[in-house]
Amino acid sequence: MKSISLMVAAALVMAMPALAADDNTITIGMTVSQTGALNVEAVAQMQGFELWQDQVNAAGGIKVGDKHYKVHLVSYDDQSQGGRVQQLYTRLIVQDKAQFLFGPYSSGLVGTAAVISEQYGKILLVTGGAEPKTYELGNKYLFQVITSADHYLTGAVDALHSKDPHARLALVYSDDPFSKAVAGAARDQAKEAGFDVVLNEAYPPTQTDFSPIINKIISAKADALMGGGHYADGATMARQLYDQKANLKWVTILVAPDSDKFASLGPSAVGITTPSQWEPQVAYKPDFGPTPAAFTKAFEAKFKVEPDYRAGAAYGGGLILQYALEKAGSLDREKVAAALNATDLTIMLGHIKFATDPQHHGLQIAHEMVLAQWQKKNGKLERQVVWPLNAKTADLIYPLH
Amino acid sequence: MIGILASIIDGVLVGSVYGLAAMGLTLIWGVMDVVNLTHGAMIVAGMFALYLATSALGISPYAALVPIFIGGFLVGIMLYWVAVHRVIGRPPLMSLLSTFSVNLVLIGLGTAVWGTVLFNVPVSLPGISWQRYTFPGTHLLAAALTVVIAGLLYLFLYHTRIGKAVRAVAGNREAAELVGIPTTRVLSLAFALGVALAGVSGMLIGTMFPFTVLSGDTYQLKGFVVTVLGGLGNPTGALLGGIALGLIEGLATPFMPVSWTPVIEFALFVAVLIAFPKGIFALRRS
Numbered sequence: 001m002k003s004i005s006l007m008v009a010a011a012l013v014m015a016m017p018a019l020a021a022d023d024n025t026i027t028i029g030m031t032v033s034q035t036g037a038l039n040v041e042a043v044a045q046m047q048g049f050e051l052w053q054d055q056v057n058a059a060g061g062i063k064v065g066d067k068h069y070k071v072h073l074v075s076y077d078d079q080s081q082g083g084r085v086q087q088l089y090t091r092l093i094v095q096d097k098a099q100f101l102f103g104p105y106s107s108g109l110v111g112t113a114a115v116i117s118e119q120y121g122k123i124l125l126v127t128g129g130a131e132p133k134t135y136e137l138g139n140k141y142l143f144q145v146i147t148s149a150d151h152y153l154t155g156a157v158d159a160l161h162s163k164d165p166h167a168r169l170a171l172v173y174s175d176d177p178f179s180k181a182v183a184g185a186a187r188d189q190a191k192e193a194g195f196d197v198v199l200n201e202a203y204p205p206t207q208t209d210f211s212p213i214i215n216k217i218i219s220a221k222a223d224a225l226m227g228g229g230h231y232a233d234g235a236t237m238a239r240q241l242y243d244q245k246a247n248l249k250w251v252t253i254l255v256a257p258d259s260d261k262f263a264s265l266g267p268s269a270v271g272i273t274t275p276s277q278w279e280p281q282v283a284y285k286p287d288f289g290p291t292p293a294a295f296t297k298a299f300e301a302k303f304k305v306e307p308d309y310r311a312g313a314a315y316g317g318g319l320i321l322q323y324a325l326e327k328a329g330s331l332d333r334e335k336v337a338a339a340l341n342a343t344d345l346t347i348m349l350g351h352i353k354f355a356t357d358p359q360h361h362g363l364q365i366a367h368e369m370v371l372a373q374w375q376k377k378n379g380k381l382e383r384q385v386v387w388p389l390n391a392k393t394a395d396l397i398y399p400l401h
Numbered sequence: 402m403i404g405i406l407a408s409i410i411d412g413v414l415v416g417s418v419y420g421l422a423a424m425g426l427t428l429i430w431g432v433m434d435v436v437n438l439t440h441g442a443m444i445v446a447g448m449f450a451l452y453l454a455t456s457a458l459g460i461s462p463y464a465a466l467v468p469i470f471i472g473g474f475l476v477g478i479m480l481y482w483v484a485v486h487r488v489i490g491r492p493p494l495m496s497l498l499s500t501f502s503v504n505l506v507l508i509g510l511g512t513a514v515w516g517t518v519l520f521n522v523p524v525s526l527p528g529i530s531w532q533r534y535t536f537p538g539t540h541l542l543a544a545a546l547t548v549v550i551a552g553l554l555y556l557f558l559y560h561t562r563i564g565k566a567v568r569a570v571a572g573n574r575e576a577a578e579l580v581g582i583p584t585t586r587v588l589s590l591a592f593a594l595g596v597a598l599a600g601v602s603g604m605l606i607g608t609m610f611p612f613t614v615l616s617g618d619t620y621q622l623k624g625f626v627v628t629v630l631g632g633l634g635n636p637t638g639a640l641l642g643g644i645a646l647g648l649i650e651g652l653a654t655p656f657m658p659v660s661w662t663p664v665i666e667f668a669l670f671v672a673v674l675i676a677f678p679k680g681i682f683a684l685r686r687s
Binding site: 036038039040202203206207208213216218219231232235236239240245259261265 | 520537615659
């Protein structure tokens with residue numbers, strides 16, 4: 001009796017991966033930080049993937065050669081921890097037989113996932129990791145769908161330059177790989193633009209009180225600030241800048257102002273600008289897939305919230321993979337990678353093209369950021385696109401004080 | 402120069418709240434030799450209690466202080482019987498594991514309910530401006546309330562019968578039992594008091610900074626440093642330790658990159674552990 005139940009159990013266990021690797025299904029694996037520090041951002045990203053999966057499957061699947069494949073997403077909670085990412089991507093490849101991979105959220109976790117994906121030679125599309133260093137390691141199957149960190153603040157520098165070519169700029173950013181890459185590139189661009197960089201300071205990611213730092217900004221007589229890092233620190237900085245009446249003319253903060261929750265800061269949020277990979281209002285005319293407006297509508301119908309850039313980037317990542325599969329006409333790794341290398345396409349997320357030289361292979365080289373600003377309209381706080389001028393939905397407010 | 406002075410003053414203001422956040426930790430640690438790793442979660446509970454009180458019930462932020470203290474006290478009694486009572490007097494690892502697991506459960510629940518999104522409690526309190534520098538009203542009031550609370554705790558511990566019983570149990574539990582002090586009840590009371598203090602400190606932090614479910618860890622970590630500086634079980638020591646910590650943060654920032662502040666703090670932590678194992682501000686007690 002015991003041996004029969006054991007056999008049944010064994011058969012069930014063996015049947016499971018077989019189910020996932022169904023003949024008419026493409027299995028795509030990823031981890032999502034459903035718990036831990038990155039949960040807000042990672043869940044938004046996951047929703048973008050889910051919407052893409054639903055739409056593809058509702059339309060009969062992806063046409064590869066003369067066959068249609070349904071998409072099957074397999075995901076696990078990585079608890080926002082690199083160690084879990086390492087275990088789970090291995091599991092996705094070995095046990096769940098994922099044919100393609102999407103990246104986790106955040107540069108740190110992507111770096112870990114990329115080691116595993118390259119080791120097993122799997123294509124990994126990154127929609128939530130902007131740090132560019134990972135692409136200098138000679139990876140062959142890693143593709144970055146969003147703008148890399150060294151161009152995060154290019155638009156902000158340009159916009160500020162259009163208002164004040166001699167601004168006194170303070171760069172204050174979190175001491176993590178992503179923020180440091182962003183700020184490092186911004187410092188060079190700011191100097192090139194003719195700004196006076198009066199403060200260049202990294203703070204530990206655990207920083208709770210920004211008062212001394214803000215006093216330092218005031219002492220340096222800065223009139224513009226760019227920096228931040230992730231969620232809690234960026235929002236705290238915005239609130240304390242207001243509480244301490246720093247009276248800066250310009251404030252750009254990374255990541256935190258991009259969430260709708262930023263509006264809960266009330267008056268502290270007004271005027272804060274943030275670079276964004278994507279905003280629902282952008283007016284790109286896609287060569288492939290839905291328009292930004294159609295995507296936004298479908299997303300709102302499914303999740304009852306407006307999509308943020310993470311959701312948009314994830315959905316765009318799905319589209320890019322779909323496009324490459326259709327172009328390649330095959331599930332063969334080399335053919336799909338070649339199709340991705342040849343991609344030069346505008347989708348709802350913007351223009352997508354990957355670097356193909358071995359030194360930067362997979363790095364995003366065509367996509368551009370927009371600059372959004374929190375503005376008060378009819379008593380309600382809203383994010384408006386203010387830069388580049390051809391994409392703007394409202395005029396830039398400058399100076400703030 | 403004025404900027405440096407402003408940073409020092411602000412360091413003292415925020416540091417006093419670090420002190421309050423550590424007071425509960427040091428009280429529990431000192432009295433029952435339990436390192437309460439749920440402390441961070443209780444600080445977060447205080448923050449969320451403030452958020453619920455102000456946003457859902459519309460209570461003004463500072464009116465929530467007393468209810469949060471009482472609520473924290475009741476939660477503390479419960480927590481004592483669930484996670485602490487059975488491990489008192491056992492090897493320290495037992496209580497560490499027990500409170501650590503409760504902490505994981507609480508933080509897990511919090512993340513499931515609220516996610517790690519940011520919460521902000523807007524408090525409009527005019528600050529004091531000095532030249533170009535401003536000290537926010539929330540920081541000033543939080544520091545003032547902290548001093549009052551530390552004073553009350555001192556009076557309780559040194560000038561009431563129950564407070565003296567708490568200190569007696571901390572000093573020698575067997576001897577306290579022999580002279581007729583109901584030690585178990587005293588222990589649960591001290592634990593509850595520690596949790597209530599954590600809740601109140603969380604509430605005051607919530608008036609100053611936006612927070613998430615995960616914000617408690619940082620204050621718990623600072624709490625350890627403060628406990629080491631101030632000595633175990635000594636509320637005034639905790640207050641002074643917290644102020645010292647804030648002072649370091651305020652004083653160091655103008656002169657060096659901010660990322661060095663934790664290095665200095667923890668180097669000090671180790672140095673004090675070696676030189677004054679009982680805490681700098683606890684010398685008088687020994």
